[in-house]
Amino acid sequence: MTWLPETAPGGTDFERTLALRPELRADLEAFERLLWESGSVDPALLELCRLRIAQLLGWEPEVRRCGPAEIAESKRAALETWRRSGAFTPVERACLELAEGFVLDPHGVSEADVGAVAAHLEPAAVVLLVEALAFFDGFTRFRAILGVQD
Amino acid sequence: MATSPRLAPPTFSGPPPADPAQRGVLAHQPALLRAFLRCYGTLWSHGVLDAATKEVARIRNARVTDCRYCRNVRFAVARDAGLDESQVARIDEGFADSSLSERHKTVIRWADAFLVEPCGRHEELRAALLRELDAAEIVELTAGLALFMGFSKIAVVLGQEPEDMPTTVIPTPVRPE
DSSP states (O other), rough: OSSSSSSSOSHHHHHHEEEEHHHHHHHHHHHHHHHHHHHHHHHHHHHHHHHHHHHHHHHHHHSSSOOOOOOHHHHHHHHHGGGOOOOOOOOHHHHHHHHHHHHOOOOGGGHHHHHHHHHTTHHHHHHHHHHHHOOOOHHHHHHHHTTTTO | OSSSSSOOOOSSSSSOOOOOOSSSSSGGGHHHHHHHHHHHHHHHSOOOOOOHHHHHHHHHHHHTTTTTHHHHEEHHHHHHHHHHHHHTSSSSSGGGGGGHHHHHHHHHHHHHHHHHEEEEEEHHHHHHHHSSOOOHHHHHHHHHHHHHHHHHHHHHHOOOOSSSSOOEEEEEOOOOO
């Protein structure tokens, strides 16, 4: 569990930690719900990006955690080496490329990288995807640095 | 660095909204934008951590992530709390030897750890942080860093950074109802 000396009631370590700021927790949960439930982007595609970001950042509890959407075990197993795998569709590959650039080198993300995603998704969906990448990147780091386990 | 928009903003059937945030590229997802602005308003206007300390973390992120917009914006509440340009100038590579307070120096180290090595153990830094902030303040600071970094990277990746921008003090985000 988190190394913080106190938490507040909640079902998971993440909820107990964020519950120290209950208004912020409620607003962040509402934001995250919109990401998963808007219908703009397939939740399975978001889950692939969430997992890949957790892998890149190296926070194992987040890699092990199952998000709101299911993905096939074979795909989960191949995710670390997705570039060499035939298991991923063109839209998944474009989104994973963007996710990696977003986390590791945002200034290196090119117009072509964004265009590759936009070739498959409407502008509103591209915006949702990018906001989801920001949320996953930011709050995986939040979990990691505070030692949040689940 | 991206300075040209990679997505066009949405078109509006009537006059575009007066608020620039409501007519930019993020307006493709109006409900999500409202939810983000609510989070940001809660962070800044209903927080437990003082605004100057949050602003130190925000500006450190802006410099490390290198977002031109975030680097040049200042929130009025932090300016009113005494975080003037001479102090902002010290949030650079020489911060450790500067006259910034120990609290602000510790927050800068925390921001750097968050941005560069979030999975590190940081035991000494944790202890230093706990001497300066209570647990709720640490949660708010760290959630703030997640939002600051995310917003900066979105601006960079979607090419939303201005070509040139003077230092600009803007109103403190409030929580929309």
